[in-house]
Amino acid sequence: MSHSAHLPRIVQTVRTSPLGAMLLAAAPQGLCGVWFVGQQHSPDNTPWHDDDTHPVLDAAHQQLQAYFDGQLQTFALPLQFMTGTPFQQTVWRALQNIPYGHTTTYGDIAQRIGKPKAVRAVGAAIGRNPWSVVVPCHRVVGANGALTGYAGGLDRKKHLLALEARMSSRIN
Structure with missing residues (x-):
């Protein structure tokens, strides 16, 4: 059994933004990442599952849209730390x-x-x-x-x- 069996399931979606496509990822406890597609330090998302209806990803996309439209200053999203020391x-x-x-x-x-x-x-x-x-x-x-x-x-x-x-x- 590989160690990845113990990691929480991560779902992803790619959404557009005024600055290019963005990869959004969520784990059971919240948003675990937002990256511009192709940016430095992008994650290996091959094991992740596509989910265009996930509520956290949907909320993140809506808040990002509002931010880019100048309507939102502070994000209210649950963050889940999946990486980092x-x-x-x-x-x-x-x-x-x-x-x-x-x-x-x-x-x-x-x-x-x-x-x-x-x-x-x-x-x-x-x-x-x-x-x-x-x-x-x-x-x-x-x-x-x-x-x-x-x-x-x-x-x-x-x-x-x-x-x-x-x-x-x-x-x-």
């Missing part, structure tokens, strides 16, 4: 606290999680964030404000930050 998961949780329309630096995230010297490790963990857009790794920039690294591509990062800047200026 405890350190990576701590970083991913910290990303969820970056407010809409704001950016922070890798160094600031390292400070927030109590590992001020671990800036490079924080950057590596952010690059492997399994929830593109939903867990806002696009809001993390270099110390000088430079748009460094984004697994989904810098053009997408620029688009997401511009969308948020535009929408938050309307509200404030």
